[in-house]
Amino acid sequence: MKKLYGVIGDPIAHSMSPLMHNDLFDYYRIDAHYFPFHVTAANLPAAITGFKAIGAAGFNVTIPHKTAIIPLLDRLDPLAAAIGAVNTVVNEEGEYVGYNTDGPGFVHGLKTAFPTFQNEKILIIGAGGAARAIYFSLAQAGVTEIDICNRTPGNAANIVNQCPYASNSNILDTHSAQENMEQYGIIVQTTSVGMTPDTSAQPLSLEKLNRGSLVCDIIYNPLETQLLNDAASKGGSVQNGLDMFVLQGALAFEKWTGIFPDVDRMRGIVLKQLGGSEC
Known part of the structure; x- marks a missing residue:
């Protein structure tokens, strides 16, 4: 069964994370798909309940939910707890565990x-x-x-x-x-x-x-x-900031799959989307 991943935020249409992660799933032949989910603050608790109900394997969290999501999770990594913000959630044997890879x-x-x-x-x-x-x-x-x-x-x-x-x-x-x-x-x-x-x-x-x-x-x-x-x-x-964006995504991918991905490949995806190149 295809595993479900995604990113939640408000707004979310601008996110380049789906491009990066879906390319990686294809590249590493992982049966999974990563979706952008527009979730408002009012709907955040319901969204997390829904993810648990369908067994989502993991997801990223972006503005404005990085702090608000904490009480909705089962456990926090010590660094995420200290920072007080979560950008990556991993389904660990049915428990949603929050990490900060930023x-x-x-x-x-x-x-x-x-x-x-x-x-x-x-x-x-x-x-x-x-x-x-x-x-x-x-x-x-x-x-x-x-x-x-x-x-x-x-x-x-x-x-x-x-x-x-x-x-x-x-x-x-x-x-x-x-x-x-x-x-x-x-x-x-x-x-x-x-x-x-x-x-x-x-x-x-x-x-x-x-x-x-x-x-x-x-x-x-x-x-x-x-x-x-x-x-x-x-x-x-x-x-x-390209390295930080790509590497926070790479660390999230590693937590979900156990694979530290090809960072140059990820960088190329983002650069193509931005329509530019680095000097």
Whole structure:
């Protein structure tokens, strides 16, 4: 019997996850299909009950359900519980178990771009859900110095204070982050600033960026944000959000099937859909 997988969110029509995962199911000859499900907040409990009733093998969770789904699940992976957000659910012998592969997906990609990342001082820009997942995952991976720049200091403080993994952190405003930019070997931009259609915006100046520092922007549409263009012009290395998106999906696929998939194949599917190519 064909296994059922999917992604739930509101909206959901824009999701590229069905393209990625259905291609992988075909490639690995797995009898399964992945569907996009438009689920409103009001219908979330009924949707999870329905998935259980039909025995769905697993699904992804996107905005706005990553936190709201937690009380509807049977168990949580410790990292997902600490972050307080779930993006991947696995049917484990009838129990729905929640995981977060967003942060680990980012770290997986970072490890490829900057193998010594654990020894670097890192600046995270933003304090939303993505920043929280990345901060917790970096701290879990052994990074000991992670600062956060955010317009609302209280949100950044909540991330630092609630993280169960040890790390030294400072909370900075935009001016302080810009003035101390030379301290950081890695800068991670987690906000929506610079996303299509407002592609000329960037969250802060990189005037004092060190040559050779890595600037990551989790946005992948456009593939090159203004921040990344600025970083490259100043001699920095750059990484867009494509790796994080692809690798969070790869880690989810591995949890469902036991197979870590061909990441280059997944990247190619997304690039084709976006109608672009990486430099």
